[in-house]
Amino acid sequence: MERSTATLLRDCCSSARGSGRRSRNARLLAQLAAQQWWGAQVMAASPSDVWVTDGLARYSEGLYVEQTLGKDGLNKALEDFAVGALMFDDAAPIADAKRLQPESEEYHSVVVNKGAMVFHMLRALVGDANFSALLKEFYARFAGKTARIQDFEQMAEARLAQPPAKEFKGLGNAPVAAAEPASLRPFSRSGCVPRGVPEFSLEYVTYRTKKGFRVVGKAKQDLDFLRMDVEIEVDTEGNPEFKIINIAGKESGFSVETFGRPKPNGIIIDPHNYILKSSQKLRVRGIIARGETLAEQGRYYDAVQQYQRALELDRTNALADFRMGEAFFYQRNYAASAQSFRDAMEGAVDSMTRWTEVWSHIYLGRIYDIQGDRTRAVNEYSKAKQTADDTGGAQAEAEKSLKKAYVETGA
Numbered sequence: 001m002e003r004s005t006a007t008l009l010r011d012c013c014s015s016a017r018g019s020g021r022r023s024r025n026a027r028l029l030a031q032l033a034a035q036q037w038w039g040a041q042v043m044a045a046s047p048s049d050v051w052v053t054d055g056l057a058r059y060s061e062g063l064y065v066e067q068t069l070g071k072d073g074l075n076k077a078l079e080d081f082a083v084g085a086l087m088f089d090d091a092a093p094i095a096d097a098k099r100l101q102p103e104s105e106e107y108h109s110v111v112v113n114k115g116a117m118v119f120h121m122l123r124a125l126v127g128d129a130n131f132s133a134l135l136k137e138f139y140a141r142f143a144g145k146t147a148r149i150q151d152f153e154q155m156a157e158a159r160l161a162q163p164p165a166k167e168f169k170g171l172g173n174a175p176v177a178a179a180e181p182a183s184l185r186p187f188s189r190s191g192c193v194p195r196g197v198p199e200f201s202l203e204y205v206t207y208r209t210k211k212g213f214r215v216v217g218k219a220k221q222d223l224d225f226l227r228m229d230v231e232i233e234v235d236t237e238g239n240p241e242f243k244i245i246n247i248a249g250k251e252s253g254f255s256v257e258t259f260g261r262p263k264p265n266g267i268i269i270d271p272h273n274y275i276l277k278s279s280q281k282l283r284v285r286g287i288i289a290r291g292e293t294l295a296e297q298g299r300y301y302d303a304v305q306q307y308q309r310a311l312e313l314d315r316t317n318a319l320a321d322f323r324m325g326e327a328f329f330y331q332r333n334y335a336a337s338a339q340s341f342r343d344a345m346e347g348a349v350d351s352m353t354r355w356t357e358v359w360s361h362i363y364l365g366r367i368y369d370i371q372g373d374r375t376r377a378v379n380e381y382s383k384a385k386q387t388a389d390d391t392g393g394a395q396a397e398a399e400k401s402l403k404k405a406y407v408e409t410g411a
Contacts, residue, residue: 026068027061027077034060037139045146047098052152055094055115056135062116076352078120078273079285084113085276086286087293089197094118095149105293114197117276122156124274125228130159198223199278200247200269202232204254212259219245219252219269233271236260242271284314291323300327318347322356325363332408334367341367355391358384362398369406378402 034057044050058081066074088109092099100107123131138147138155204217215234227248234241238260245254270277291306304327310320325340341360349356365380384398 027065030064031057031061034058034064037143041144042139042142043146045148045151048095049146049148050097051094051111051115051118052147052149054112056119058112058116059119062120075273078117079282081113081116081120082273082276082282083285083289084109085117086197086278086282087113087289089114089278089286105290114276120273121228121275126156126159134159197276197278202267202269204267206262209257212257213261214255214257215262215267216255217253217267219247219254221247221250223250228275230270230275231272232256233268234258234260235263235266235268237263280313284310284317284320287313288317288320288323291320291327295323295327295330300331303327314348316346316348318344318349318356319353321347322353322360325360329363329367334370338364338367355389355394358387358389358391358394358398361387362394362401365398365401366406369401370408374405377405 038053038056038060042053044053062074062077062081065077069076086109088106091106091110094110094114097107097111100110126134134156138152141155142151198221201220202217203220204215207214207216219230228246229244230247232243232245234243234256236258241258241260243256243258245256246252287306287310291303291310294300294303294306304324307320307324307327310317311324314320321340321344325337325344328334328337328340331337341364344356344360347356361380361384365377365384368374368377368380381398381401384394385402388395390396
């Protein structure tokens with residue numbers, strides 16, 4: 001482990017690229033490579049300690065993505081981890097993994113994905129340089145041996161006692177918070193023991209001062225989960241300003257000074273996603289992910305129930321409508337399927353779900369072909385072509401369907 005974990009992962013995954021093209025499976029390969037260290041070499045002492053190795057292997061995948069694709073790539077990976085953690089967040093406390101069936105969906109949610117987010121939170125506490133040194137030390141000390149949560153905790157506490165390296169700028173571009181007594185126990189208790197994931201809210205008022213503005217308010221979390229310094233982003237009439245507040249318990253008061261005038265509803269807690277937290281967006285994504293898992297098992301009725309739950313929280317979610325359309329399609333409920341695909345095309349999308357439009361057109365074309373309405377089918381395939389979206393080989397699929405009508409599977 002002389003080089004960084006991310007560098008070693010990059011080298012291990014380099015064979016997954018061809019002629020400069022990145023393999024779709026590079027992230028999976030990164031995680032599998034990391035498991036050679038965290039799990040194969042450094043082993044968990046008991047089922048209750050396994051989140052240390054499995055969570056670290058998953059987070060190492062994020063380190064690989066960060067080095068190859070930058071912060072934007074890491075943020076996408078972190079969102080995937082968070083969504084995975086929310087799928088079954090109430091199944092068990094992370095440190096009580098022995099209650100979960102290994103390799104089950106619940107296990108991957110609580111141990112692997114939530115474990116990865118706990119390591120990201122730790123990285124925010126100790127700083128990048130200390131975190132990298134901690135992983136190297138952990139491997140050197142426990143390679144070929146078993147490790148407990150307490151072993152890692154003691155080593156992390158020693159790192160907390162050291163100031164971050166000079167190049168570390170704190171969370172985001174906020175100043176490094178004042179040093180506090182070196183203890184990881186509030187972090188480990190809050191990050192590992194409880195079920196569930198907290199949701200945060202802010203209440204505040206803004207006052208004018210001689211030098212600018214003062215924001216005084218309360219940070220609330222629905223669970224008594226987190227006890228640590230957290231970054232907030234204040235969107236002002238000038239440049240965004242980043243500050244550090246302390247959260248401890250369900251309600252924590254704070255007061256910060258800004259140069260620019262804060263905009264209404266312009267304060268975001270943890271803008272760089274250093275902590276695992278819930279939000280409506282992530283909850284909806286987690287519910288959809290549960291439905292997708294059920295659909296992969298052929299349990300389409302149960303999958304539809306999950307998509308309906310998601311739509312109850314976000315009626316315009318295009319991904320939930322699209323997945324609902326898919327489930328109905330494979331149940332051969334074509335009328336309901338067509339309506340869901342139409343709803344998907346009218347729903348709200350982001351950069352990660354725009355592909356639902358092109359595939360909704362393709363599925364609608366297939367439905368019309370099955371019903372013998374070739375004219376309307378061709379119209380849908382043509383609309384799919386007009387999107388120019390080639391996600392999942394959509395353009396080739398649309399072109400093929402324009403030349404030859406889709407035939408119902410098994411018909």
